[in-house]
Amino acid sequence: xxxxxxxxxxxxxxxxxxxxxxxxxxxxxxxxxxxxxxxxxxxxxxxxxxxxxxxxxxxxxxxxxxxxxxxxxxxxxxxxxxxxxxxxxxxxxxxxxxxxxxxxxxxxxxxxxxxxxxxxxxxxxxxxxxxxxxxxxxxxxxxxxxxxxxxxxxxxxxxxxxxxxxxxxxxxxxxxxxxxxxxxxxxxxxxxxxxxxxxxxxxxxxxxxxxxxxxxxxxxxxxxxxxxxxxxxxxxxxxxxxxxxxxxxxxxxxxxxxxxxxxxxxxxxxxxxxxxxxxxxxxxxxxxxxxxxxxxxxxxx
Amino acid sequence: xxxxxxxxxxxxxxxxxxxxxxxxxxxxxxxxxxxxxxxxxxxxxxxxxxxxxxxxxxxxxxxxxxxxxxxxxxxxxxxxxxxxxxxxxxxxxxxxxxxxxxxxxxxxxxxxxxxxxxxxxxxxxxxxxxxxxxxxxxxxxxxxxxxxxxxxxxxxxxxxxxxxxxxxxxxxxxxxxxxxxxxxxxxxxxxxxxxxxxxxxxxxxxxxxxxxxxxxxxxxxxx
Numbered sequence: 001x002x003x004x005x006x007x008x009x010x011x012x013x014x015x016x017x018x019x020x021x022x023x024x025x026x027x028x029x030x031x032x033x034x035x036x037x038x039x040x041x042x043x044x045x046x047x048x049x050x051x052x053x054x055x056x057x058x059x060x061x062x063x064x065x066x067x068x069x070x071x072x073x074x075x076x077x078x079x080x081x082x083x084x085x086x087x088x089x090x091x092x093x094x095x096x097x098x099x100x101x102x103x104x105x106x107x108x109x110x111x112x113x114x115x116x117x118x119x120x121x122x123x124x125x126x127x128x129x130x131x132x133x134x135x136x137x138x139x140x141x142x143x144x145x146x147x148x149x150x151x152x153x154x155x156x157x158x159x160x161x162x163x164x165x166x167x168x169x170x171x172x173x174x175x176x177x178x179x180x181x182x183x184x185x186x187x188x189x190x191x192x193x194x195x196x197x198x199x200x201x202x203x204x205x206x207x208x209x210x211x212x213x214x215x216x217x218x219x220x221x222x223x224x225x226x227x228x229x230x231x232x233x234x235x236x237x238x239x240x241x242x243x244x245x246x247x248x249x250x251x252x253x254x255x256x257x258x259x260x261x262x263x264x265x266x267x268x269x270x271x272x273x274x275x276x277x278x279x280x281x282x283x284x285x286x287x288x289x290x291x292x293x294x295x296x297x298x299x300x301x
Numbered sequence: 302x303x304x305x306x307x308x309x310x311x312x313x314x315x316x317x318x319x320x321x322x323x324x325x326x327x328x329x330x331x332x333x334x335x336x337x338x339x340x341x342x343x344x345x346x347x348x349x350x351x352x353x354x355x356x357x358x359x360x361x362x363x364x365x366x367x368x369x370x371x372x373x374x375x376x377x378x379x380x381x382x383x384x385x386x387x388x389x390x391x392x393x394x395x396x397x398x399x400x401x402x403x404x405x406x407x408x409x410x411x412x413x414x415x416x417x418x419x420x421x422x423x424x425x426x427x428x429x430x431x432x433x434x435x436x437x438x439x440x441x442x443x444x445x446x447x448x449x450x451x452x453x454x455x456x457x458x459x460x461x462x463x464x465x466x467x468x469x470x471x472x473x474x475x476x477x478x479x480x481x482x483x484x485x486x487x488x489x490x491x492x493x494x495x496x497x498x499x500x501x502x503x504x505x506x507x508x509x510x511x512x513x514x515x516x517x518x519x520x521x522x523x524x
Contacts, residue, residue, distance in 0.1 A: 202390065206390050209351075209352060209384065211378070213376050301353060
């Protein structure tokens, strides 16, 4: 490289002493931002899975009768309910869950063993609705009441609404955390810029005195903080990606996912969203540093 | 080129450093600013190179009234002025070459266009072999020469120098003075603040003498 090009690339600002601590702070905030972003992605995916799994489904629950022999009554009412469902317009598939499968469903709450075997569990019937078709639930309930007095229809609307609210709450909370981290990053960059301005006051004053435009001086600072924030955020995002990739790998080493919790693993296409972290981290630091320097220069004659 | 009319200057609530200073420097003139320590020479220079606004009075620079001009014009005005600061004010992390190239970078010139100019001026001030050295490794005299090279490299319309030969030997002092005269011959207006009477005696020049904040010898202000 010739002398001229080497000189042209030389920054008018020296590398700041103590800048490494800024790198660490930004890397940590980027890591937290990446975790929040992953939480958003997991919440979105889980809500979608739930909706996809329950939309277009009806479940009929036949409860054990309060009096009389349980099993014959349950079998009779269940058969009657299945018949009602099969003759209902708009329903294309009816599937009665076996007792074993029902026991597996309650296993996370009650465990397995003699206790569950002794409990009078309800019978469950799963029905699928033709996509786009409407089932008259009032009429269905009425017919069911006649054929199987202990049968209840659940179209999951209530459950879906609650899940949707939960997913939205998680998502908006994570967005809120992302917003707070963005503000904290901007505040850190502003603080670091002010410290930098103070540390390099003589250089800034000299450049100003020599006729440098505010943009020239600001660009010396904002490029510095853009680079710093970009690479520090990249480190934070990569660390978060490693964490989630490792969480995905737990199943492969035999560790089962926690019951009721959505899987933490993210696909490669979801992990690519983490690219946004260094981009936004750099942009926030760049804009904050630039505005801080330009504001400070306005106060110099 | 430069006109001061009844200019006064005080820092905060302190006493007036400059009082009713009026003079004019014609384009292409060569002027020495003299006076005892504390007379206000550096303050007067600061007003001239737009480091401070005056407390009162009018300053006109390159035909622009500074009191009414937009601050947006100031960077362009400042780039027409070369300043040799008494404390040099070099950037320690840059080489002598990069320090001297700074005014040219600020004016937006391309490095390949002015590299030769920078090398020539550094060679002229006797720093050709040390152009890649950084200021902390240079002697006081060498730093002063880098500061002078930086002030003149862009061939400014106005050169202001505060004790520019204070740290060099008499031979180098004369050599630097010749550089100022050469620049003046090419059209630059030169104002040098100095205590060195020997320097003043060397050429055809005018003198501004400041005593206790007042001008006691001055070029006449034309009506």
